[in-house]
Amino acid sequence: MLSKLRRSLAVRLVLFLSLALIPVGLLAGMQTASIVQKADERANDLLVGLTQEAALAEREIIQRAFGMSVGLIPLATDTWEESVQCEQRLASFVETQDTAITVGVIRKDGHTLCTSNGIRYDFKDLPEWRAAVADPRAFVEVSANAPISRRPVIVIMQPVYREARFAGFVFVSVPLELFDFQSAEPSQEDFTVIAFTANGQFLTGSGQDDETSVDVLPQTRSLASLVGSETTTFRERRASGDMRSFAVVPIFDDTVYALGTWQRTSIAAGGVLAIPPQFFPVIMWLASLGVAFVAIHRLVTRHIRRLRRQMRAFADSRTVPDGLESSNASAVITDIHHSFEGMVHKVLRDEAALEQLLHDKSVLLREVHHRVTNNLQLTISIMNMQMREVKSSEAKAVVQRLQDRVLGLATIHRNLYRTENLSKVHAALMLTEITDQILSLGQGADGSIAFDSQLEDVTLYPDQAVPLSLLVAEATTNALKYMGHADSEKWLRLVLKVAETGEISVEIANGIAPAAGLTVSGDAHLGGTGLGTNLMRAFATQLNGRIEFDVDENSYTVRVRFTRAGFDPGDDDNGTAAASP
Numbered sequence: 001m002l003s004k005l006r007r008s009l010a011v012r013l014v015l016f017l018s019l020a021l022i023p024v025g026l027l028a029g030m031q032t033a034s035i036v037q038k039a040d041e042r043a044n045d046l047l048v049g050l051t052q053e054a055a056l057a058e059r060e061i062i063q064r065a066f067g068m069s070v071g072l073i074p075l076a077t078d079t080w081e082e083s084v085q086c087e088q089r090l091a092s093f094v095e096t097q098d099t100a101i102t103v104g105v106i107r108k109d110g111h112t113l114c115t116s117n118g119i120r121y122d123f124k125d126l127p128e129w130r131a132a133v134a135d136p137r138a139f140v141e142v143s144a145n146a147p148i149s150r151r152p153v154i155v156i157m158q159p160v161y162r163e164a165r166f167a168g169f170v171f172v173s174v175p176l177e178l179f180d181f182q183s184a185e186p187s188q189e190d191f192t193v194i195a196f197t198a199n200g201q202f203l204t205g206s207g208q209d210d211e212t213s214v215d216v217l218p219q220t221r222s223l224a225s226l227v228g229s230e231t232t233t234f235r236e237r238r239a240s241g242d243m244r245s246f247a248v249v250p251i252f253d254d255t256v257y258a259l260g261t262w263q264r265t266s267i268a269a270g271g272v273l274a275i276p277p278q279f280f281p282v283i284m285w286l287a288s289l290g291v292a293f294v295a296i297h298r299l300v301t302r303h304i305r306r307l308r309r310q311m312r313a314f315a316d317s318r319t320v321p322d323g324l325e326s327s328n329a330s331a332v333i334t335d336i337h338h339s340f341e342g343m344v345h346k347v348l349r350d351e352a353a354l355e356q357l358l359h360d361k362s363v364l365l366r367e368v369h370h371r372v373t374n375n376l377q378l379t380i381s382i383m384n385m386q387m388r389e390v391k392s393s394e395a396k397a398v399v400q401r402l403q404d405r406v407l408g409l410a411t412i413h414r415n416l417y418r419t420e421n422l423s424k425v426h427a428a429l430m431l432t433e434i435t436d437q438i439l440s441l442g443q444g445a446d447g448s449i450a451f452d453s454q455l456e457d458v459t460l461y462p463d464q465a466v467p468l469s470l471l472v473a474e475a476t477t478n479a480l481k482y483m484g485h486a487d488s489e490k491w492l493r494l495v496l497k498v499a500e501t502g503e504i505s506v507e508i509a510n511g512i513a514p515a516a517g518l519t520v521s522g523d524a525h526l527g528g529t530g531l532g533t534n535l536m537r538a539f540a541t542q543l544n545g546r547i548e549f550d551v552d553e554n555s556y557t558v559r560v561r562f563t564r565a566g567f568d569p570g571d572d573d574n575g576t577a578a579a580s581p
Contacts (some may be wrong), residue, residue: 017292021285028281044233047247051260054193054206055251058179061099062140062156062252065172068093068100069138069158072170076105076160079114080167086114102149102173108133108166112148121147132157136166140255142176142203152176154203179204192216193260195251200224203256215240216261227257303333307340314344318351369413376410401477401532404441408434408473412466425465428455428496431472435494438476449483450491456498461565464543468560471539472508475558478532479510482556504564509557536560 072093079086090103094116104115110124110133123129132139136159146153153173160167179195194205194216200223205216217223218236226232226248233247238261247260310321321341329337383403387396415430432453439451460468472494483490495507533549536558540547545562 013293013296014289017289018285021288024288025281025285028284032280043245044247047233047245047260047262048231048249050191050262051193051247051249051258054191054260055195055249055258058195058204058256058258059251061174061178062154062256064099065154065156065174066138066158066252066255068097068103068172069156069170072103072105072172073158073160076113076170077162077167080105080162083114087116087118090114090116091118099174099178100172101151101153101175102146103171104148105160105168105170107168113168115148117148119148119150132169133166136169138253138255139199140197140203140252141199141201142197146173149173154179176204191260191262193258195256195258196223196226198227198255198257200227216259218244218246223259226259227254299330300333303329303337307333307337311340318348320344320348373410373413376406376413379406380410404438404473404477405470405535407437408470409466411437411473412469423461424459425462427458427460427465427468430465430469431455431494431496434469434473435476435492438473438480439492448490449480450489452491452493453495455494455496458496458498458504458564464562464565467539467542468506471536471543471560472506474532474535474539475508478536478558479508479556481532482512483510498564502564503561506560507557509555511554512551512556 072090075089075093076086079089086105090105094100094103102116105113106123107113110122110126110129112120112122128141138156138158140154140156142152142154143149144152146155153176156172156174158170158172160170192206195203197203202223216238218234218238220236228248228250231247231249233245235243235245238244242263244261244263249258249260250256251258307321310319313319314321321337321344380403383399383406387399387403390396390399411434412425412430415425415433432455435451435453439449476492476494479492483492489511491511493507493509495509496504498504537547540560540562543560543562545560548557548559550557550559
């Protein structure tokens with residue numbers, strides 16, 4: 001089955017087309033990879049642009065807040081010892097601003113020096129304050145309930161130095177509600193952006209709070225790990241499990257960052273392509289194979305299969321093929337079909353001529369056998385006329401024996417021209433007819449001879465049928481000659497059988513009188529000449545067989561074994577495969 005599948009035209013066609021399409025597939029794969037890479041780059045650039053655009057307003061707010069904090073440093077140093085005057089100036093400053101709601105100065109020890117709203121607070125016990133004092137630099141943090149502003153704010157801290165030594169911080173508080181990413185890009189429903197500080201603290205996001213922001217973050221990266229000085233993009237599954245594209249964009253120096261994320265399929269190709277582009281070469285390969293296979297099937301394969309069916313039909317039943325199914329066959333297929341039609345008509349003409357020639361030869365051969373039979377019958381009639389003229393009983397016996405032998409020859413030729421196949425003879429039918437004729441002439445009017453025949457259906461060539469029939473005729477005549485007297489039982493047995501090895505065995509046995517005086521060789525002490533025995537030996541030699549004589553007190557047996565000449569293996573005229581000689 002596997003070998004037949006490998007030799008199939010369809011399988012070989014697919015293999016060769018696949019080899020032919022390998023360069024095209026490689027080029028398509030390289031181009032697809034390049035297109036995918038460029039599409040990824042454009043998508044990343046678009047994501048970065050959307051993130052920057054979404055954080056534009058927040059960038060401006062933070063920049064202004066940082067500008068305010070830097071501008072408050074001289075004011076704080078000038079009024080460092082005069083807290084009342086500091087608070088008045090800070091209050092006047094806040095009234096002129098639309099973003100800052102609270103500003104103030106905090107000393108290094110954590111005590112509030114002055115604030116715009118007059119509220120004081122001691123920060124020295126807070127861990128965040130101790131960390132800020134240990135590393136004094138500008139930073140941003142978010143407070144859900146600021147102790148001075150008394151509301152959710154984003155606080156910008158700026159260090160203050162007096163006489164080149166760190167003295168404390170100036171802070172500017174901006175209301176958290178001013179950071180509204182949600183209104184930045186309403187057309188991108190799947191786009192999300194959040195802001196976070198340099199230490200990984202969540203500030204705000206579009207539709208997010210500190211708790212739900214966890215679902216937006218990538219699974220294996222924290223906000224602190226995303227801090228950097230450059231814009232970066234990457235793809236990863238977020239905490240909720242779906243694959244997303246991420247972009248990290250600095251909003252202001254190294255203090256505040258924006259994280260934008262979306263799902264690539266929501267913006268790629270407008271949703272037209274529902275499959276990954278990496279599968280395009282495979283789809284192109286399958287489509288090319290399909291088109292080529294259908295084209296070759298319509299133009300070549302189906303016509304070849306139809307021509308094969310016509311050839312088989314002609315080989316089995318000599319059915320003459322009709323024309324092609326359609327006119328779309330190529331010129332080569334049409335020429336092949338016409339050549340096959342021409343060959344069919346030529347083969348039919350040649351077979352008709354051969355059949356006519358064979359018929360003529362068969363008729364001629366039948367006529368030859370018929371004329372030989374007639375001549376032999378004429379010879380027998382002449383012998384009958386001669387026997388009526390002969391007075392001696394011995395001479396009559398000699399002529400009678402000769403007449404029996406000629407009668408056997410006539411029977412053989414009569415069977416040959418009566419049979420349908422002149423090259424083969426059914427031995428059982430021929431031997432039955434010969435023994436019946438000899439018995440009808442030799443057993444007398446009383447019909448007291450008991451004849452038993454066991455004959456298998458065996459087909460022989462005439463070259464073997466003729467000596468076999470002469471041998472059986474001679475043995476039957478010899479059996480009648482030496483059969484028991486009238487007062488003893490008279491019987492004759494003829495057996496023809498085929499052994500499993502293919503060897504044919506013929507046995508002629510008869511009862512004998514106790515005083516017959518026969519020897520094993522078949523010669524009779526009482527007037528026997530031994531001619532019949534010599535003839536049977538000669539006929540056995542013509543059969544390339546072995547002859548045996550067996551005699552006891554009551555029976556005499558002649559047994560011949562020979563190998564049948566082989567027939568054509570395809571010819572089973574008698575339904576039995578012939579054995580090779």
